[in-house]
Amino acid sequence: MRVLAISDKVVPVLYSGGIREHVGDVDLIISCGDLPYYYIDFVVSMLNRPSYFVYGNHGKEAEYWSNNQVMSGPAGATNLHGNTQVTDGLLLAGLEGSMRYNSAPRFQYTDGEMWGNIARLIPGLLFNRLRYGRWLDVLVAHSPPFGIHDQPDRAHTGFRSFLHLMRWFKPSYLLHGHIHLYRSDTVTRTCYHQTQVVNIYPYRILSIEPELSR
Numbered sequence: 001m002r003v004l005a006i007s008d009k010v011v012p013v014l015y016s017g018g019i020r021e022h023v024g025d026v027d028l029i030i031s032c033g034d035l036p037y038y039y040i041d042f043v044v045s046m047l048n049r050p051s052y053f054v055y056g057n058h059g060k061e062a063e064y065w066s067n068n069q070v071m072s073g074p075a076g077a078t079n080l081h082g083n084t085q086v087t088d089g090l091l092l093a094g095l096e097g098s099m100r101y102n103s104a105p106r107f108q109y110t111d112g113e114m115w116g117n118i119a120r121l122i123p124g125l126l127f128n129r130l131r132y133g134r135w136l137d138v139l140v141a142h143s144p145p146f147g148i149h150d151q152p153d154r155a156h157t158g159f160r161s162f163l164h165l166m167r168w169f170k171p172s173y174l175l176h177g178h179i180h181l182y183r184s185d186t187v188t189r190t191c192y193h194q195t196q197v198v199n200i201y202p203y204r205i206l207s208i209e210p211e212l213s214r
């Protein structure tokens with residue numbers, strides 16, 4: 001299964017009529033947050049495949065489009081935050097936002113609050129385990145885990161709770177954004193127990209097979 005994952009920055013070659021030639025056939029679109037809704041909407045309508053997203057810490061209550069539409073999220077994509085979904089046999093779950101660093105009302109969490117979000121996933125993960133024999137294939141997050149691709153400032157510190165989640169529920173992938181890359185030698189893919197942690201910024205095409213994930 002070819003997955004187009006996008007995050008944090010509008011990439012001109014994807015926001016153009018040439019997107020199909022550039023990415024080829026993809027089966028699934030995933031957004032890891034902090035992207036304008038019009039961009040996700042464009043990618044989803046051009047490729048016309050199942051699409052899922054989480055909000056980043058800069059998620060907006062409303063985006064105003066030139067045709068007078070007011071958008072509270074990307075049209076045509078499903079919000080994965082705090083829930084599990086199955087698409088083409090691939091088990092997905094999502095966790096939005098970043099570490100809390102100011103008093104913004106939404107999309108920032110302490111590690112304790114992120115545990116609360118993880119708790120909301122547990123019934124779906126248990127169901128997956130019973131139905132499919134595994135908990136989860138891909139965790140879609142905005143923030144990285146603590147100590148993996150994260151940075152020392154508060155806003156870019158990763159979540160310790162994600163480390164526990166990976167050890168317990170063994171997703172094949174944790175996809176995240178939030179950490180912008182300015183050097184070509186920055187590490188963007190790290191193996192943690194049975195999980196590949198991948199920084200998506202600004203986009204990646206991944207080959208993920210649910211059956212082969214164990």
Ligand SMILES: [Zn+2]
Binds near residue numbers: 056057058177
């Ligand atoms: Zn961010």
